[in-house]
Amino acid sequence: GENVEQHPSTLSVQEGDSAVIKCTYSDSASNYFPWYKQELGKGPQLIIDIRSNVGEKKDQRIAVTLNKTAKHFSLHITETQPEDSAVYFCAATQKDSNYQLIWGAGTKLIIKP
Amino acid sequence: DTAVSQTPKYLVTQMGNDKSIKCEQNLGHDTMYWYKQDSKKFLKIMFSYNNKELIINETVPNRFSPKSPDKAHLNLHINSLELGDSAVYFCASSLTRSGANVLTFGAGSRLTVL
Numbered sequence: 001g002e003n004v005e006q007h008p009s010t011l012s013v014q015e016g017d018s019a020v021i022k023c024t025y026s027d028s029a030s031n032y033f034p035w036y037k038q039e040l041g042k043g044p045q046l047i048i049d050i051r052s053n054v055g056e057k058k059d060q061r062i063a064v065t066l067n068k069t070a071k072h073f074s075l076h077i078t079e080t081q082p083e084d085s086a087v088y089f090c091a092a093t094q095k096d097s098n099y100q101l102i103w104g105a106g107t108k109l110i111i112k113p
Numbered sequence: 114d115t116a117v118s119q120t121p122k123y124l125v126t127q128m129g130n131d132k133s134i135k136c137e138q139n140l141g142h143d144t145m146y147w148y149k150q151d152s153k154k155f156l157k158i159m160f161s162y163n164n165k166e167l168i169i170n171e172t173v174p175n176r177f178s179p180k181s182p183d184k185a186h187l188n189l190h191i192n193s194l195e196l197g198d199s200a201v202y203f204c205a206s207s208l209t210r211s212g213a214n215v216l217t218f219g220a221g222s223r224l225t226v227l
Contacts, residue, residue: 032213043117
């Protein structure tokens with residue numbers, strides 16, 4: 001079945017620097033790749049997503065890139081701010097389970113002042 | 114108005130007890146989910162209902178029983194609670210059953226079994 005690996009598990013960056021979180025997937029038929037942000041004490045919330053017919057998508061300081069050949073996608077956050085501190089999850093759809101989401105293990109992003 | 118609301122937010126109980134968590138969404142979505150998040154933050158889907166029909170039933174002990182009286186509500190009942198059931202349980206909803214839809218999560222219900 002589909003497997004989504006997410007790295008790193010913890011990422012600490014200086015405020016103002018960039019942060020990159022990477023995910024790899026195994027199902028070549030995966031066609032949708034969302035990123036969710038979970039702040040302390042809250043449920044995950046979608047921050048950006050990308051579909052398999054697009055290589056890159058940007059929304060202000062957040063961008064996602066997709067490399068279908070290598071089967072990996074990445075979240076890029078530029079000019080990090082304290083409010084970016086959270087746990088970030090990637091996910092990918094799995095064809096075998098009727099395109100339900102398979103989740104990465106999460107990355108705890110710490111922004112140092 | 115909260116889009117996906119679940120109650121209670123905190124639940125502390127003894128081993129062997131039975132408890133329920135309720136969830137309601139006012140988004141008009143067709144599909145609702147229960148996720149379990151353990152202490153390491155792993156998100157694991159447990160169940161999904163589409164318009165009151167069970168469509169995802171992952172490998173979960175049969176002590177867990179979901180119920181969807183209508184498409185806006187999905188409740189989770191847990192019998193004979195065990196220590197390992199301690200976790201945060203998230204309800205979520207999406208417009209349709211396709212995995213390529215945005216999930217809207219509730220704030221979570223933290224269950225502690227003593």
